[in-house]
Amino acid sequence: MENDSFYEKVYWVVRQVPAGRVTTYGAIAAFLGTKGSSRVVGYAMGASVHVLPRVPAHRVVNRTGLLTGKQRFGSPHLMQQLLENEGIVVEDDQIKNFKEVFWDPATELILP
């Protein structure tokens, strides 16, 4: 993974997020060792639309469980639709049972 950029690392982690679960920018940043780069994680997600295979960016939200990047999905409600389609309860761009569906890579991710 050393030939991959920081973005690629972020994309890899996001792809490991199972359906019906979500994670946060800070959790990914901390997992990669750079806790302060949570903003970079967000920026990486913004660029994820240009990346193949497609990254399930809708499973990444901020620490409050708010769908901050929904605007980047083309339709303002597409991100919410995708999450609800996976069984996640979303109300007014806010994940309700956020604590239950939260998926922490540092504790639940199993490295190959």
Add this chain to the structure above:
DNA sequence: AAGCTGACAGCAG
């Protein structure tokens, strides 16, 4: 080569 930008997070007022 230098500065600006950004789907955040945390602490202070």
Add this chain to the structure above:
DNA sequence: CCTGCTGCCAGCT
């Protein structure tokens, strides 16, 4: 309790 300001790191112009 809610609103605002600062710190942070990698990419891009």
